[in-house]
Amino acid sequence: MSRRLAHTAVILAVAGAIAGHGQGTKSVMPALTAALDGVRAERLQAHITTLASDEFEGRAPGTRGETLTVGYLVDQFTRAGLLPGNPDGTYVQQVPLVGSTSVPAIVIEAAGTTTPLRFGDDFVHDRPALLATASASHAGIVFAGYGIVAPEYGWDDYKGAEVTGKLVIVLSGEPSRPTPGDPNTADPSFFKGDARTYYSTRDFKFDLAAKRGAVGILVVYDPDASGTYAVLQRLATLEGFALAEPPGGATVISGLMTLGAARRVAALGKRDFDQLAAAASDRRASAVVFDAAATLSMKSTIRTVVSHNVVARVDGSDPRLKDEHVVYSAHWDHLGRDPALGGDQVYNGAIDNAAGTGQLIEVARGLASLRRKPRRSILFIAVTAEERGYLGSRFYVQHPLFPLAKTVANINLDGGNVWGLTSDLTSAGYGLSTLDEALADAARLQGRTFINAGIDDGSLFFSSDQIEFAKAGVPATFPFSGSSYAGKPKEFGDARWAAYASKDYHQVTDEVRPNWDLAGTAEDARWLMIAGYYVAEAAARPEWKRGSEFTRK
Numbered sequence: 001m002s003r004r005l006a007h008t009a010v011i012l013a014v015a016g017a018i019a020g021h022g023q024g025t026k027s028v029m030p031a032l033t034a035a036l037d038g039v040r041a042e043r044l045q046a047h048i049t050t051l052a053s054d055e056f057e058g059r060a061p062g063t064r065g066e067t068l069t070v071g072y073l074v075d076q077f078t079r080a081g082l083l084p085g086n087p088d089g090t091y092v093q094q095v096p097l098v099g100s101t102s103v104p105a106i107v108i109e110a111a112g113t114t115t116p117l118r119f120g121d122d123f124v125h126d127r128p129a130l131l132a133t134a135s136a137s138h139a140g141i142v143f144a145g146y147g148i149v150a151p152e153y154g155w156d157d158y159k160g161a162e163v164t165g166k167l168v169i170v171l172s173g174e175p176s177r178p179t180p181g182d183p184n185t186a187d188p189s190f191f192k193g194d195a196r197t198y199y200s201t202r203d204f205k206f207d208l209a210a211k212r213g214a215v216g217i218l219v220v221y222d223p224d225a226s227g228t229y230a231v232l233q234r235l236a237t238l239e240g241f242a243l244a245e246p247p248g249g250a251t252v253i254s255g256l257m258t259l260g261a262a263r264r265v266a267a268l269g270k271r272d273f274d275q276l277a278a279a280a281s282d283r284r285a286s287a288v289v290f291d292a293a294a295t296l297s298m299k300s301t302i303r304t305v306v307s308h309n310v311v312a313r314v315d316g317s318d319p320r321l322k323d324e325h326v327v328y329s330a331h332w333d334h335l336g337r338d339p340a341l342g343g344d345q346v347y348n349g350a351i352d353n354a355a356g357t358g359q360l361i362e363v364a365r366g367l368a369s370l371r372r373k374p375r376r377s378i379l380f381i382a383v384t385a386e387e388r389g390y391l392g393s394r395f396y397v398q399h400p401l402f403p404l405a406k407t408v409a410n411i412n413l414d415g416g417n418v419w420g421l422t423s424d425l426t427s428a429g430y431g432l433s434t435l436d437e438a439l440a441d442a443a444r445l446q447g448r449t450f451i452n453a454g455i456d457d458g459s460l461f462f463s464s465d466q467i468e469f470a471k472a473g474v475p476a477t478f479p480f481s482g483s484s485y486a487g488k489p490k491e492f493g494d495a496r497w498a499a500y501a502s503k504d505y506h507q508v509t510d511e512v513r514p515n516w517d518l519a520g521t522a523e524d525a526r527w528l529m530i531a532g533y534y535v536a537e538a539a540a541r542p543e544w545k546r547g548s549e550f551t552r553k
Helices: 003-023 025-037 041-051 064-081 204-211 228-235 259-267 275-278 349-367 391-398 435-445 464-472 492-503 519-537
Strands: 091-112 113-119 123-127 133-142 166-169 181-185 216-220 240-243 253-258 287-313 325-331 376-381 407-412 424-428 447-452 476-481
Touching: 025 181, 025 349, 025 519, 041 064, 041 349, 041 519, 064 287, 064 349, 091 123, 091 253, 091 391, 113 259, 123 204, 123 228, 123 240, 133 407, 166 204, 166 253, 204 216, 204 253, 216 259, 228 253, 240 391, 253 259, 259 287, 287 349, 325 349, 325 391, 325 464, 325 519, 349 376, 349 407, 349 519, 376 391, 391 464, 407 464, 407 519, 424 435, 435 476, 435 519, 464 476, 476 492, 476 519
Parallel strands: 133 166, 166 216, 216 253, 325 376, 325 407, 407 476, 424 447
Antiparallel strands: 091 113, 091 240, 091 287, 123 253, 133 287, 287 376, 424 476
8 A cells, every 4th residue: 555545544443443532533534644644754864864963963961962952853843833842931941960071989998908990891880979079988898689678579688787888789680589380480479570670770779779878889790791881881981961969968989890890899808709699589688798898989070061851742632631741752862972082973873862853753743733632732852861861851750841640651762763664563661551552552553563572571661761750650651663574584673673782872883874764763653643642532541550660659
């Protein structure tokens, strides 16, 4: 079928489904058909090419690249006929940040000797200290298992330990135990078995250690087994950002440590790290104090930055429901420019996330064009500083422009598919909320398959802006293309994404390529437009499913 015929077939089905919400096909079909048909690959190409150009300098917060990006987004939203998203009548929400270029140091003191750890090779910092200088001398060193306190699982890695003023070392991930009667599978009732919970994240472990007064926390990673350390190693050399919050109570160093360094530090403290790690999955295990101390220091060049979330709105049509909002989000920022590099110095961030930002613009354009707007209002937020810890979205949920109690869903767009049309679709965070059903229904109307399983073990859901909405109790989803590409070999999709992850992700080579096929980028944007429209029209709000750790208390 031609594109228009295909869209018309979709809308006929959409109209029939929407009729159950009290809307007839005549009023819905022409408007939504035109909105979907308006999502064009060439429009997306133009957005991505502009945002990922060298002129935009990698779109780092607080730079000329931010000024150009924010200006472009405001212009696009204005041209598309969207209303200003900020109740003050503007398209921006100011986000106060502190920029920090930091050099940390750690020296281990044991048995009368001092042993420095090597920044980069042995450890990296993740969260910046918001001070020009910060230090802690002769801090005790405590191994605290996985660094988790989870009462619902009867788990406390800090039991019996006082860590105020100390350096805490913890394992990555979370504990598991075998299923009773089946030693080869993880018990799904204990930390969700093979699926990850939020307890496994660095953010949770950093926050908990800081609340308990630790002056430092290092999460142990094996660089040979995980790409996470390499990414953080690169980011640690660039300017970091944090929300501009009052100093005090923050750790000097919150970061990652290599497995090799952890073994050396444990040995200096007269402990065997491998034995400690092996025992950490036993609930009877307690925190262990090393016979050693650490001196931590951080020197930083600090600047204050006023960054911006760019916010636009489509007002709902139902007098009773228009005060409720469906939120689409995508981060506009990337890693900026690194003058220390030879040759290409710009982290263009084409896939991450000029592609998702382009989709956000086109979904917004389509929904703004509807003659009869959805029953609920829809908010489009291009957030800042995702690459530095989801800071724009974190600031938004701390300072929402519209009440979170009336924010019914978040659909986050991050990392668009640029290699063609897929017959399947998927999401990170599958199984957490009833947004699964909205995505599945929208996929079905396109003649595509929504895979009833998560992309991975759940970790990806914790790795972009949707996590901040989820933590605030808002049902959220992180949708993706699948891997079955039309007219391509079975292995094509997985090979493309694997190559991107290993060669281009957070590299200066994440650039627009002449061999891209944005037909899939466009069709995915249409999918997300239909799904969001469903949510905005439905009588019932999305809900967290039973067992989700994000259920609003």
